Amino acid sequence: MGLAFGAGIFAAGRFIAYAFLGRKLPKNRLFKLHKHVQMQLDERLNEQRNQLGHADKTPADEVVTDAKNAVDMFMTTDHAFFEPPK
Numbered sequence: 001m002g003l004a005f006g007a008g009i010f011a012a013g014r015f016i017a018y019a020f021l022g023r024k025l026p027k028n029r030l031f032k033l034h035k036h037v038q039m040q041l042d043e044r045l046n047e048q049r050n051q052l053g054h055a056d057k058t059p060a061d062e063v064v065t066d067a068k069n070a071v072d073m074f075m076t077t078d079h080a081f082f083e084p085p086k
């Protein structure tokens with residue numbers, strides 16, 4: 001019982017220390033990266049952000065659009081296979 005209590009106190013102490021000290025440390029001090037490595041990471045991140053912003057439609061997107069249009073058509077015809085919930 002004493003060992004479990006001691007382990008709990010130790011864990012709580014580590015959490016409190018992290019709350020007051022660890023969260024204030026910038027990432028650059030926690031993970032030391034060389035300047036050129038950080039620049040490469042920033043370039044890759046910006047490139048990925050640009051690709052996400054200007055993404056062209058793929059053939060899979062066209063399939064999804066066609067399927068959505070077919071479901072919409074079935075829902076709006078008289079003998080619909082799919083009916084909206086009532």
